[in-house]
Amino acid sequence: MWRFIGSRLLQAIPVLLVVITVTFFLIRVAPGGPFDSEKAVVPEVKAALEAQYRLNLTLFQQYTAYLGDLSHGDLGPSFKYPGRSVNELIAAGFPVTAELALYALLVALVIGGIAGVVASLKPNTAQDYIPMSVAMIGICVPSLLLGPILILVFGVYLDWLPVSGWGDSPGDKVLPAITLGAAYAAYIARLSRAGMLEVMSQDYIRTARAKGLPEWQVVSRHALRGGMIPVVAFLGPAFAGLLSGSFVVETIFQIPGLGRFYVQAAFNRDYTMILGSTVFLATLIVVFNLLSDILAAWMNPRLRNQLRAQ
């Protein structure tokens, strides 16, 4: 097991280095410097600014210096908001995005998981078709459309829930979480249905039935664990999707999270902020992919024993 984790960790390192390097040089290739404003800047001031952002060094020196800062977690100052560091901006925005992603994931796991398992118990009946049709809708109605529609129906016409903000008024987290989670609920429903169908045809399920276990125990004690492996393996990619999905959802609901900061930084050409957030988000995504792989391997008894034997 440890060897498996260790080798996956080793694989993650080149990925992160590629992300950092490519992002760093891409940003430097971008046209327009951060201080190309209309106002003429006094040469001394410009020199001081460039020194502060290390623009007076060669590109390679900048790169190694950036890597050096990164190694102790320093993402540097923001181009757009002088005096604020990228670390501060991320620290302000990320907790909000993380909370949103967590709620969305809960929505996706609970609704999607239940729908998928329910559908798998009676395949090719109404109990299967209805949740799976709803899942198809979830896949085909993107969040950028679902969000505004939910706002229109529940915020404006019915006036049940607030339509913007985060933690300012009760219930304002409900619509964003549903908007972000819906598509993932749909994928999880399909994955868990397929996983359960596969497991339910296995010999050990027949054995469990033969020894007289009631059906709900066959499902809950024996089938669920194997049937959910595809869902667990999907959690890593889902998390990456939730983080980038937060770009749109935070824009729709005006939530002050990292996703919205990132989009704003993109428009403002706040290059250090873009660079820092990209590195930060990429690291998170790589870590979560790793965790979901390890969890899925651990849940699969065949793979687990194989890993233990090594």
Added chain:
Amino acid sequence: MATPKINDVAQAEQGTSLWRDAWLRLRRNRLAVLGLTVLLLFIFIAAVTPWIAPYDYAQQDLELGAAPPSAAHWLGTDIFGRDLLTQIMFGGRISLAVGFIATAVALLIGVTWGAIAGYMGGRVDAVMMRLVDIIYALPFMIFIVLLMVVFGRNMLLLFLAIGAVEWLTMARIMRSQVQSLRQQEFVEAAISLGLPTAAIIRRHLIPNALGPIIVYTTLTIPSVMLLEAFLSFLGLGVQPPETSWGLLISYGAESMEEYPWLLLFPGLALTLTLFSLNFLGDGLRDALDVRGAKD
């Protein structure tokens, strides 16, 4: 005289049976047929839009402003008094073009990459697939946003950027197909006949791996279209004066409280297309009996 006849029959059956069979199965799947019909209709409309659009694309009627659907404007007008149906038709051209062209880019790179890796095997394969693994782990979305920021928002780049991240799964599918085909006698025969590698890949491997590739391509188009809508919604994709369904939805969302039709109709166009492609993809998967593509 009898022998060539039998040969003819055998050849004719070999050439058509698999695809005919799949087509018959697909035809029995009502949702897939519906999807295919809607899709072909939309593609046809997109192709002839410049000639059949009810109004001029840029024609404004500021006095009229945003008007609900009426006999003159079937789907209403936007805040500048522009005909919404016309906007959606022109937007559809771009949304569909992004979907199909970017998928074609992905298809080209993925199939070539996967075929070479699978055919060469050994160290070449290891290096090539290692690279795929690394790119796979990159956060795509963030990367595309980054590309759009850095290189400005132009359409060609949008095609390339989306295509460049969507080819990975295609490469994996192609590789596993080629690996299993490689072992078969007809490929060994081709090798021993001295056919060059490129010809073997083109003539023998790619045609035989077509089923999974077709299914996966059909399922890639909707995810590419979603990506375009996502970027345009954020203002990082298609730029005015061009328009796309994603951009129309983002404009619609701004004024949906007063003029809900501006959100609903472009949304409906996008959703219908995504439904059609997904139904068609699922239908093709069953018809061609492809397992493990996507799900």
